[in-house]
Amino acid sequence: MALVIVTGGSTGIGAATVRKFAAEGFDVAFLDTNVRDGKTLASESHWGSLLFLETDVSSKSAVEKAVNAAVEKFGPPVALFANAGVHRPTSIFELSEEDVNFHIDVNLKGVLYSVAAVAGFMREAKSGSIVLMSSDQAFVGKPGCLVYGATKGAVAQMTKGLSVEFSPYGVRVNAVCPATVRTPLTERVFQQVAEADFDGDLDAAWAAEAKAHPIGRVAEPSEIAEVVFFLSQNSSAFMTGALVPVDGGLTAQ
Numbered sequence: 001m002a003l004v005i006v007t008g009g010s011t012g013i014g015a016a017t018v019r020k021f022a023a024e025g026f027d028v029a030f031l032d033t034n035v036r037d038g039k040t041l042a043s044e045s046h047w048g049s050l051l052f053l054e055t056d057v058s059s060k061s062a063v064e065k066a067v068n069a070a071v072e073k074f075g076p077p078v079a080l081f082a083n084a085g086v087h088r089p090t091s092i093f094e095l096s097e098e099d100v101n102f103h104i105d106v107n108l109k110g111v112l113y114s115v116a117a118v119a120g121f122m123r124e125a126k127s128g129s130i131v132l133m134s135s136d137q138a139f140v141g142k143p144g145c146l147v148y149g150a151t152k153g154a155v156a157q158m159t160k161g162l163s164v165e166f167s168p169y170g171v172r173v174n175a176v177c178p179a180t181v182r183t184p185l186t187e188r189v190f191q192q193v194a195e196a197d198f199d200g201d202l203d204a205a206w207a208a209e210a211k212a213h214p215i216g217r218v219a220e221p222s223e224i225a226e227v228v229f230f231l232s233q234n235s236s237a238f239m240t241g242a243l244v245p246v247d248g249g250l251t252a253q
């Protein structure tokens, strides 16, 4: 068995990825602030073991502590999925410092701290795969998403910088860039969209979002997990520094 670390694994895309790796026989340690869903997921039984570690990824020392605890239990990590993220509507016309810090602390610092916590182990092992969670918003702008989009663009750039820095050590770094996926995060966002633009009709808001994707629907979390899994395996051995759209054609338009 080999250790995989997933941040933001309690729900949504992270939880689907935790299940995918565990079903494939990996031991998975997942770091999240959501204790209720984290504990429920950790109680599931899969081929590989699951370890939930209550951790706020915006704290460097907390992430280090959690990763070290996972390594103590399972050995050095072979893969990291730095996925934890937050999103709330922002606009340049009503910009608060709190909104800026909220996004940067988790979506940017959280990714840096997560990578830093596994970096030494992977350098020593001279192997490893890191997948960062970016977004379609690395390529396109969306209304109400100014600060969120800025953090995801930064993660895309980080993917390139890290891939160059890690390549001499046999460690690959890629990013997934999903368009809309139905998760607790987007359920909250589309509740607000429905209230603002669709007279509170949530189904109509989701239907309009589906139409924005050439493929005619939004994604399921497991469809992103499959790509993350592929990027962490030897079948993608010549890929590093790649920003991989998983977006039903949204950014092809």
Ligand SMILES: NC(=O)c1ccc[n+]([C@@H]2O[C@H](COP(=O)([O-])OP(=O)(O)OC[C@H]3O[C@@H](n4cnc5c(N)ncnc54)[C@H](O)[C@@H]3O)[C@@H](O)[C@H]2O)c1
Binding pocket: 007, 008, 009, 010, 011, 012, 013, 014, 031, 032, 033, 034, 055, 056, 057, 058, 083, 084, 085, 086, 087, 106, 110, 133, 134, 135, 136, 177, 178, 179, 180, 181, 182, 183, 184, 185, 186
């Ligand atoms: N859902 C989409 O349409 C979509 C599209 C592109 C990118 N993303 C990105 O995918 C990632 C996962 O989002 P999701 O849609 O599955 O939503 P989600 O809310 O289900 O998952 C995010 C997880 O991150 C955790 N988290 C939040 N702040 C944290 C912190 N400080 N420390 C540790 N964990 C924390 C949450 O508790 C949650 O479990 C995010 O980075 C998001 O920006 C989502």
